Amino acid sequence: MAPASAQAYVEDDSFERDTDYIPDRITRDGRDGWQVRPDTYRLVAAKACPWATRSIIVRQLLGLQDVISLGLAAPVHDERSWTFDLDLGAKDPVLGIHFLKDAYERRFPAYDKGVTVPAMVDVASGQVVTNDFPQITHDLFFEWQDFHRDDAPDLWPDDVRDEMEEVMQRVYDDVNNGVYRCGFAGSQSSYEEAYDRLFAALDWLEERLAGRRYLMGATITEADVRLFTTLARFDAVYHGHFKCNRNKLTEMPALWGYARDLFQTPGFGDNTNFAQIKQHYYRVHEDINPTGIVPKGPDPAGWRTPHGREALSSS
Structure with missing residues (x-):
């Protein structure tokens, strides 16, 4: 299909x-x-x-x-x-x-x-x-x-916009689109190239987020929105369905804490529907999953666990 x-x-x-x-x-x-x-x-x-x-x-x-x-x-x-x-x-x-x-x-x-x-x-x-x-x-x-509401966040701060554009470009190329390049690769070599780029970018993000709460510092920006929607689908879909299986999101401490932090922020988790996400990928991509079987896991309860990243806001 x-x-x-x-x-x-x-x-x-x-x-x-x-x-x-x-x-x-x-x-x-x-x-x-x-x-x-x-x-x-x-x-x-x-x-x-x-x-x-x-x-x-x-x-x-x-x-x-x-x-x-x-x-x-x-x-x-x-x-x-x-x-x-x-x-x-x-x-x-x-x-x-x-x-x-x-x-x-x-x-x-x-x-x-x-x-x-x-x-x-x-x-x-x-x-x-x-x-x-x-x-x-x-x-x-x-x-x-x-x-906009009176207390709407500044999703495009002037003082970091140039760097933010660079961050978003790499996130798009190697992570947002990178998981698809893994999943729809037509050869072993193209798959491995996409896989290596994806995990190199995730390692870069893991290091970047170890000392700052969000991608650009202490406040949420458009860059965080763009990364979050891929992270939210990583263990449920991309790890297995798209063969992005070096490790799970839950095995990368900074990224996993960061993803939970965003998930627990109004606007993020309440617009993340794991059942619909899995139905879409596992049933629509018939060439990758011809049986149409939708996996039961992973347990989404972990997304509600404490993340401890509030202290990074003042870093």
């Missing part, structure tokens, strides 16, 4: 993510034709998907729940599209559609790329606006600031 959740291609037996997303943006000045307005757009996401869960977390951290509505797609789909099987009548209650592809095709009748989440949809027209996932969270911070 070709998953509707991923735009990808294989080059020289290596997985590469196709990042040719719909480039439109929703901005204060509406320069792309889509202007920031409350009660105008619907964020369609899925708690199964790490890229989409980023946008759910950022939306909540910034307090935009009453400004941008949220539609949640079901974790299991076929090659056609994400669906709204979680909703009554298997239709999104606001958009009135069963397949997310309908919102794409209302704007692009011959749309032939992956129907991905997250997607911002214009409610009035029912048309997709953008599915550019890194730009969506960037714009939720910079373009929607007039509607």
Whole structure:
């Protein structure tokens, strides 16, 4: 089955993510034709998907729940599209559609790329606006600031932004996308190369987080959101399903403590659904898991255990 959740291609037996997303943006000045307005757009996401869960977390951290509505797609789909099987009548209650592809095709009748989440949809027209996932969270911070809650975190601090961009780039290349390069490798050599890059990056992150609470210091930034959604899926999916099995997340003390710290922060753990995560990967990726059997473990109770990282805030 070709998953509707991923735009990808294989080059020289290596997985590469196709990042040719719909480039439109929703901005204060509406320069792309889509202007920031409350009660105008619907964020369609899925708690199964790490890229989409980023946008759910950022939306909540910034307090935009009453400004941008949220539609949640079901974790299991076929090659056609994400669906709204979680909703009554298997239709999104606001958009009135069963397949997310309908919102794409209302704007692009011959749309032939992956129907991905997250997607911002214009409610009035029912048309997709953008599915550019890194730009969506960037714009939720910079373009929607007039509607942020008063104590919203500064997810893009000026004083560390250049370094943060470098950190996020390596996290994306070697960790977020690295696990996929392991899982979808077409040869032993491409798998081993991706595996080595992944664990070199995790070792780098383990060292970095040994002396600081979050990736950029004492406060949560966009970089933490981007890393968290991969860590949350690591032991449940990537360790076995994608063959990322040098060690588990729970065996890396700083990263495991850091991940629990974020999980226990409002916006992170309450938007992490391990059942949906496992259903998605183990049932949709039929080429990797042809039986469709979904593992029972690991026990998620460990995510609620004390992490002891509060003292690092003053480091």
